[in-house]
Amino acid sequence: MSSVLYQKVVMSFGALNVLRSLDLAVPDHKFLALLGPSGCGKTTALRILAGLDMPTAGKVFIGERDVTRLQPRDRDIAMVFQSYALYPQMTVAENIGYPLWIRGTPDAGRKAKIGEVAAILEIGHLLDRRPRQLSGGQRQRVALARAIVRDPAAFLMDEPLSNLDARLRLTMRGEIKRLCQRLSATTIYVTHDQVEALTMADFVAVMHGGELQQMAPPIEIYDRPANRFVATFVGNPPMNILPAALSEQGVIVAGKVVPLDDARLAACRAASIAEIGLRPEDCSAAAVDTPDALPGEIYVVEPMGNETLVNVRLEGGNVSVRAGREFRGVVGESIGVAFDPANACFFSSAGLTAVHRVNNNGRVT
Amino acid sequence: MQNGMQARKYRLQGAGLDLALPYLMLAPGLTVVLGVLVYPLWDGLRASTRAYRYGSPVADVGFHNYVQLWSDAQFLNSLWVTVKFVALSVSIEAVLGFALALFCLREFRGIRLLRTVLIIPMVITPVVVAILFRLIYASDAGMLTALSVAMGGGGVQILGNPLNAFIGLVVLDVWEWTPLMFLILLAGLQSLPHEPFEAARVDGAGSWRVFADLTFPMMRPVLAIAIVLRTIDAFGTFDQVFVLTRGGPGEATRLISIYGYDTAFKFQQTGYAAALFVTIGLVVLALAFSAIRLLRRIDAS
Numbered sequence: 001m002s003s004v005l006y007q008k009v010v011m012s013f014g015a016l017n018v019l020r021s022l023d024l025a026v027p028d029h030k031f032l033a034l035l036g037p038s039g040c041g042k043t044t045a046l047r048i049l050a051g052l053d054m055p056t057a058g059k060v061f062i063g064e065r066d067v068t069r070l071q072p073r074d075r076d077i078a079m080v081f082q083s084y085a086l087y088p089q090m091t092v093a094e095n096i097g098y099p100l101w102i103r104g105t106p107d108a109g110r111k112a113k114i115g116e117v118a119a120i121l122e123i124g125h126l127l128d129r130r131p132r133q134l135s136g137g138q139r140q141r142v143a144l145a146r147a148i149v150r151d152p153a154a155f156l157m158d159e160p161l162s163n164l165d166a167r168l169r170l171t172m173r174g175e176i177k178r179l180c181q182r183l184s185a186t187t188i189y190v191t192h193d194q195v196e197a198l199t200m201a202d203f204v205a206v207m208h209g210g211e212l213q214q215m216a217p218p219i220e221i222y223d224r225p226a227n228r229f230v231a232t233f234v235g236n237p238p239m240n241i242l243p244a245a246l247s248e249q250g251v252i253v254a255g256k257v258v259p260l261d262d263a264r265l266a267a268c269r270a271a272s273i274a275e276i277g278l279r280p281e282d283c284s285a286a287a288v289d290t291p292d293a294l295p296g297e298i299y300v301v302e303p304m305g306n307e308t309l310v311n312v313r314l315e316g317g318n319v320s321v322r323a324g325r326e327f328r329g330v331v332g333e334s335i336g337v338a339f340d341p342a343n344a345c346f347f348s349s350a351g352l353t354a355v356h357r358v359n360n361n362g363r364v365t
Numbered sequence: 366m367q368n369g370m371q372a373r374k375y376r377l378q379g380a381g382l383d384l385a386l387p388y389l390m391l392a393p394g395l396t397v398v399l400g401v402l403v404y405p406l407w408d409g410l411r412a413s414t415r416a417y418r419y420g421s422p423v424a425d426v427g428f429h430n431y432v433q434l435w436s437d438a439q440f441l442n443s444l445w446v447t448v449k450f451v452a453l454s455v456s457i458e459a460v461l462g463f464a465l466a467l468f469c470l471r472e473f474r475g476i477r478l479l480r481t482v483l484i485i486p487m488v489i490t491p492v493v494v495a496i497l498f499r500l501i502y503a504s505d506a507g508m509l510t511a512l513s514v515a516m517g518g519g520g521v522q523i524l525g526n527p528l529n530a531f532i533g534l535v536v537l538d539v540w541e542w543t544p545l546m547f548l549i550l551l552a553g554l555q556s557l558p559h560e561p562f563e564a565a566r567v568d569g570a571g572s573w574r575v576f577a578d579l580t581f582p583m584m585r586p587v588l589a590i591a592i593v594l595r596t597i598d599a600f601g602t603f604d605q606v607f608v609l610t611r612g613g614p615g616e617a618t619r620l621i622s623i624y625g626y627d628t629a630f631k632f633q634q635t636g637y638a639a640a641l642f643v644t645i646g647l648v649v650l651a652l653a654f655s656a657i658r659l660l661r662r663i664d665a666s
Contacts, residue, residue, distance in 0.1 A: 073570065078567065079564065079567045087578070088583060098565070098578075099568040099569055102574060146568070
């Protein structure tokens with residue numbers, strides 16, 4: 001296992017900059033999720049690490065080794081593809097054993113190793129089948145088995161779960177996480193699904209428009225987003241953003257003055273903040289005349305079973321509120337949205353987070 | 366309003382014209398197929414069991430023509446020449462076509478032009494191709510002789526020498542039909558999924574192993590179909606030989622099609638020629654079937 005390092009990696013196709021100077025370091029034995037919307041450059045970054053694409057500029061290191069210009073086979077990596085990329089003409093056993101076979105591992109050792117990884121992934125009974133005789137989930141397991149059959153310096157996974165149905169995705173998510181912890185392997189995992197990124201990774205690197213937005217542990221990504229993009233991309237439903245202005249006593253949001261403590265107010269002033277960000281779970285539904293609650297009108301009510309998502313139209317925009325399952329509001333009704341200002345964060349007009357929430361991890365309730 | 370609706374007459378489905386319509390639509394096509402395909406086939410089969418002799422009535426001879434074929438040294442020789450010609454041409458075309466297709470799979474400047482240029486031989490009228498090659502091969506003023514003289518050699522005998530004439534014919538066929546192989550195989554290569562190839566590169570395979578372990582196995586069905594198609598086609602090669610050598614010198618390039626033509630139109634043995642072509646048709650059919658069955662077996666295993 002090895003660490004992975006991107007150094008000022010640029011990738012452009014003509015005038016199109018897919019990656020603009022990516023700097024990223026993945027510590028040894030850690031699971032990094034590259035998260036971003038489609039077209040953000042995350043897959044390109046992975047392909048550059050795999051050696052399938054050559055960067056326009058910059059360097060890539062695996063461990064101490066500069067692998068920028070090495071062939072994929074000389075990089076000592078294993079990759080799982082979105083479409084699994086199994087070899088259609090080979091049996092499952094041949095598929096799994098291929099990386100060993102190509103390296104000249106003797107038959108006996110190879111067979112033993114195939115049996116071992118097949119047992120880990122519970123596909124021992126499928127070894128004589130061909131890929132087309134397998135279900136999606138089984139193919140996924142074979143692809144994983146082929147990746148872990150060697151002991152590579154790093155595992156690369158390119159949206160490995162996105163071709164599975166929702167239920168199976170949930171199961172495999174847990175299995176891959178377990179597998180990676182068990183192997184204690186350096187893993188780069190590309191996904192556009194923030195839930196996958198948050199649940200599986202030790203570190204999440206959020207990318208957008210070919211640039212790294214933030215790299216941090218999942219909790220920090222969620223609680224202390226570096227900018228407006230990260231704040232709204234991570235979290236479901238996304239963070240509520242409302243325009244905010246400063247007054248003498250506090251911040252004016254949706255026509256109401258929200259009091260802030262002196263230190264935060266000063267910080268807001270210094271950064272001349274433009275917007276306030278509030279997680280839906282930090283808001284609560286309240287009576288419309290509650291003091292300090294923002295007055296609004298119910299726009300949509302979505303009962304989820306365990307909770308109810310309420311979309312409220314306020315002056316300046318709509319906000320989502322996570323209400324209890326017993327919430328019984330009716331569309332069009334007047335309602336108040338209450339929140340603790342300590343849980344709010346504030347963005348500058350450039351979209352950067354100027355003032356974070358008070359508590360890093362613990363929530364103020 | 367309601368009265369109007371009730372008064373309207375409905376034409377029911379599955380009755381009257383509805384039933385006859387499919388057959389009416391099929392009738393013209395069916396007539397043509399019967400007239401130009403089925404009847405001639407039947408007529409040919411009937412002719413193959415008869416003897417047509419000038420001055421005597423048409424005689425029914427049963428399978429006599431078919432039996433006689435196998436003791437006809439000229440027939441056996443032309444069959445042998447044809448098999449040699451088909452095996453040699455088609456295998457060279459397959460190898461060349463595959464190599465060209467692999468090469469043209471890469472993307473580089475001018476690739477589209479190159480792909481187009483490579484197709485040209487296939488779209489030239491076969492007779493024209495044969496005339497061109499006659500001009501190249503001609504021993505007196507041909508291009509090869511001119512080249513040889515320019516380099517200080519003597520005249521080159523292609524069409525006058527049995528072995529050279531045969532090789533010359535194979536070269537012509539390869540020149541003309543490699544593009545078809547190329548086209549089919551290129552289409553096959555382009556339809557292969559990308560990811561397994563990338564996976565193999567990551568797993569550690571070099572170009573040769575990628576070809577041997579992935580490209581070739583995945584292309585086997587396409588390759589087999591291309592070879593079967595070309596084989597059937599090559600068995601029927603006629604116009605090029607007819608223009609180039611008429612089967613000569615001696616019997617060196619006398620393919621089965623030329624021998625059949627001679628039998629039917631030079632020697633007026635219509636019945637015998639019909640039996641010959643029916644036999645060849647069956648041989649080609651058997652070849653094609655066994656090739657496809659072999660392919661299925663490979664696929665299933």
